[in-house]
């Protein structure tokens with residue numbers, strides 16, 4: 001987990017950058033519904049007039065308005081410039097005339113430019129009520145307002161207020177003469193009525209008043225509307241482009257983070273595995289390690305790519321949309337509860353039905369993989385035993401099971417999309433239904449309903465994204481755990497802090513001192529108190545029945561496992577005190593199972609030594625008795641070797657593995673049953689050449705054949721992990737029963753007396 005965190009920490013900056021981008025994207029996405037609402041409310045319904053502060057107003061009209069706010073008169077007028085034919089220069093006058101044609105007849109107040117929003121809000125607060133009262137008391141209300149609802153409301157208010165005034169009297173002339181207290185009372189009465197009408201309707205009154213005033217000034221009202229719609233549309237377009245840009249960047253970065261993390265994880269897992277001893281390798285199994293470094297890492301990559309989009313974005317947009325919805329001031333909040341509830345119910349039902357099947361799918365995929373691998377690797381055996389039919393049926397069964405569950409899961413998930421669309425459309429209808437009433441009451445505008453629908457959909461989508469993550473997340477968590485298991489496993493074979501080094505003049509002097517060994521988790525020792533010495537210039541052979549511990553014994557020398565008791569020394573130094581690299585440099589090893597790598601004959605022989613010359617390669621091949629068959633190949637040493645060395649015979653493979661060990665020019669050579677696939681003649685010549693060419697090196701040979709060991713300087717006889725005999729052939733034949741049994745089972749007495757008849 002520690003290393004996993006370390007890998008994620010490397011992408012911390014990119015992840016932070018993605019979060020910032022997602023916040024920008026969410027801000028853009030969240031502002032789009034507000035723009036739509038503004039286009040509908042202000043652009044279409046209010047003719048592009050967005051505030052109740054008149055840009056220009058006739059002097060006569062301003063005088064009427066100011067009647068109802070005498071105390072604030074100066075405060076309001078400071079934001080306006082009075083313009084008339086008399087106080088403007090000729091040029092200014094003509095420019096004002098083109099904009100406000102009425103100026104020819106009457107002076108006007110023009111709002112000062114560059115006013116801050118707060119200042120405008122302040123003016124609006126002061127002017128709104130007086131302007132509305134002026135509107136209500138205007139004689140030609142029916143002309144000013146095109147809407148029936150406004151006309152009805154306006155007429156009703158006007159009639160109730162003006163009952164006391166005789167018909168035909170100028171209302172404003174009367175009010176001008178009224179004492180200030182009476183005017184204040186009048187204003188209060190109107191305020192009460194405005195409050196009862198609702199903010200949306202009173203705003204519409206104010207807008208209607210302004211439209212009428214602008215018409216009276218002969219301003220180009222149409223162009224105000226078009227300007228507002230085009231300007232807001234352009235802003236919307238910019239925001240949408242910004243959202244698009246951030247989406248592309250986030251996707252790119254998400255993919256980059258995902259691939260980088262998976263690349264780093266793959267290298268970490270791989271370098272960890274390379275340092276594993278056989279003990280750790282056995283613990284995980286090779287196929288599981290392959291799956292962990294491919295499929296499991298792929299799951300993490302997928303999660304990281306999606307995480308940016310879903311886990312981070314969904315809460316931002318969900319919470320953002322909730323805040324925006326509350327700001328609309330609507331009382332339809334409960335609709336969101338209904339929507340989210342319906343969504344959660346749908347997801348819950350689907351999860352209940354589909355989730356167990358998801359797990360089953362994974363298990364069935366494993367099964368199909370296992371059967372396919374078994375069949376593909378065992379094809380020669382299947383053909384030899386004519387069991388193609390049976391295997392076909394076996395594969396078909398596994399395949400069919402997987403298809404069945406997959407189809408079920410897909411059918412269930414198929415319901416998800418249409419049902420989700422149904423819920424979304426249903427919720428939209430519900431919002432329209434409830435919202436229509438709010439519009440009627442004047443507490444909401446049409447554009448607000450549109451924005452409300454869009455925000456609700458954004459909230460639903462956020463929940464949906466999070467629930468989708470709940471499907472992907474458990475799988476990725478399992479994969480992360482499997483990867484961490486590998487990363488957290490410490491190799492049991494480690495270099496000491498202070499390593500000793502060999503004296504370069506010494507050859508390899510190998511000594512086993514009372515060595516015992518037990519495999520991890522095994523209950524009994526495989527080797528017991530083994531003590532012997534393998535000296536330079538001598539061949540030490542190890543012989544014993546199958547399972548007696550021969551391979552185990554020699555695997556201890558290059559520290560593929562560590563001894564459990566006793567010690568092994570090379571040139572007098574405990575091999576655990578030397579670095580693994582230095583120790584293994586000293587050893588040329590030909591394992592029991594000759595394993596070649598894909599490449600050429602040359603690359604395989606040169607595998608263990610840097611900067612090896614062609615002569616050295618050819619010499620190693622010659623000693624290993626491989627040059628004859630190599631020379632027959634069309635491309636000789638450049639001839640290709642397939643994966644696992646599948647395009648050469650068993651004997652040829654062994655000879656190349658021996659050549660590879662020899663090319664290393666080491667001090668200690670270990671051959672683990674490496675001559676078993678060789679014919680007797682080659683075996684004999686090879687041993688003879690080895691003896692001649694490597695006369696100052698330590699040779700350790702594990703063998704089953706008595707003829708291979710008969711001429712060794714020292715033969716160690718193993719039986720059930722114990723040394724039961726040690727010495728030369730002649731002595732052992734007389735003194736060691738186990739050796740004698742092996743010998744007699746392979747050669748006739750006569751051959752044995754002649755020294756095997758095959759001994760060089």
Ligand SMILES: Nc1ncnc2c1ncn2[C@@H]1O[C@H](COP(=O)(O)OP(=O)(O)OP(=O)(O)O)[C@@H](O)[C@H]1O
Pocket residue numbers: 282519522526544545546547548549550551552553592704
């Ligand atoms: N990785 C392992 N984990 C547990 N036990 C093991 C492992 N490898 C080998 N053994 C056991 O250790 C014993 C000795 O095995 P080893 O391979 O050393 O025998 P061997 O003499 O080389 O046999 P052969 O001649 O058949 O290659 C056997 O009983 C075997 O089952």
